Amino acid sequence: MHISIQGLNKIYPNGNQALTNVNLDIQEGMFGLLGPNGAGKSSLMRILVTLMKPSSGQILVNDLDHFKNRDYVRSKLGYLPQDFSFFSNLKTYEFLDYAARLAGMKSGRKRRASVDRMLEDVGLFDVRNRKAGKLSGGMKRRLGIAQALINEPQIIIVDEPTTGLDPEERIRFRNLLARLSVKDVIIILSTHIVADISSTCEHMALLNRGQVAFTGSPEELINQAKGHVWSIDVSEKEYVEVNQKYQVIATVMKEDGWKVTVVGDEVKGFAAEAIQPNLEHAYVYFVEHTLKAN
Ligand SMILES: Nc1ncnc2c1ncn2[C@@H]1O[C@H](COP(=O)(O)OP(=O)(O)OP(=O)(O)O)[C@@H](O)[C@H]1O
Ligand SMILES: [Mg+2]
Structure with missing residues (x-):
């Protein structure tokens, strides 16, 4: 499996530009799509699952044009929309059985076996x-x-x-996806939670205001933020000034003032020390600094 996204643009009828010249190469494994609210993650995903057409650009799935081969693409797809809702009058197992039938699983016996296994996998068997x-x-x-x-x-x-998942469920969910991330499967996961990406995805893209601000591995994102994350010791008075001038991402109280972590290309007028960024720092740096110039 291989997905190639080329020069994708999406402008909604009301004029909102959700995606601007998005180019991404997605190989097998877990791919994390990280970005703040309104970055364009859901728009990109709706296009990927063929529910919506881009304004321009194209997507190739195994070198096949994705919209011209919509049935082929759909037969290989599983999609969880952000605003997922369902027929609440069905029992849990009936709902899943219905989904399996929609997906084309015709044999009743096979379907029931798959449904039971899936209920076990996601921990819903007891409430089926x-x-x-x-x-x-x-x-x-x-x-x-x-x-x-x-x-x-x-x-x-x-x-x-x-x-909406609690921390335990999030870990369980990540493990479930990681187990599925076997040979010849692509998993694309969107989130604005940095930890979801760092613990599971080998490859990722950072989307900001419709543009790809970064693509690579989480480690590469961290490396590129090196030298842009600072620790500053400040007095209470200086703190106000630092807060106005820089993007503060953490504040720790000390006996004689504060220790603040900020992102920025340089820090002037304060005794600042560059520190080793983590993925969260790198995320803030890229979101705050990469597209501002445009
Ligand atoms: N149906 C629509 N019509 C017009 N504009 C839209 C529509 N859907 C999304 N947008 C706009 O497109 C941009 C991208 O939205 P999108 O939902 O793709 O972002 P997102 O990254 O999924 O955000 P979130 O993290 O909040 O889910 C936003 O500016 C949004 O307001
Ligand atoms: Mg969304």
Whole structure:
């Protein structure tokens, strides 16, 4: 599996430009799409799952034009939309069975076996007879994930899948995806939670205001932020000034003032020490500084 996104633009009918010249090469494995609210993550995903056409540009899936081969692409896809909702009058297992039928699983016996296995995998087997609408928020999320995975897709696109999950469920979910990330499968995961990316994705892109601000590995993102993250010891009075001048990302109280972490290309007028960035620092640096010039 291989997805090549070339010169993609999306302008909504009301004039909103959601994507600007997006070029991305996505290989097998987990690919993280990171970006702040409104960056264009969901727009890109809706185009990838063929629900929406780009204004210009193209996508190739295994060298095939993605819109001209829509049926082929759809047969390989599993999708969890950001605003996933479902028929709440169905029982949990009935809902999943319905999703499996929609995905083209015709044999009743095979379908039931897949549904049971998937319910086990996402930890919903014990509540399989509960109405889907009566599940907790986290459980609904897991049912959404289950419906995306039921037909063993080779391209899995999940839009903010960990929203509303507690930390334990997030870890469990990440492990589930990591297990699926076997040979010949592409998983694209969008999030604005940096930790979701750092712990699972080998490759990632950072989207900001419709543009790709970075693409590479999380380590490369960190490396490129080196020399742009600073630690400054300040008095209470200086703190106000630092806060006005720089993007402060952490503040720790000390006996005689504050220790603040800021991002920026340089720090003047304060005793600043460049520190080793983590992924969160790097994210803020790229979001705040890479597109400002444009
Ligand atoms: N149907 C639409 N019509 C007009 N503009 C839209 C539409 N959907 C999204 N947009 C705009 O396109 C831009 C990108 O939105 P999108 O939902 O793709 O971002 P996102 O990265 O998924 O954000 P979030 O993290 O909040 O989910 C935003 O400016 C948004 O307001
Ligand atoms: Mg979104």
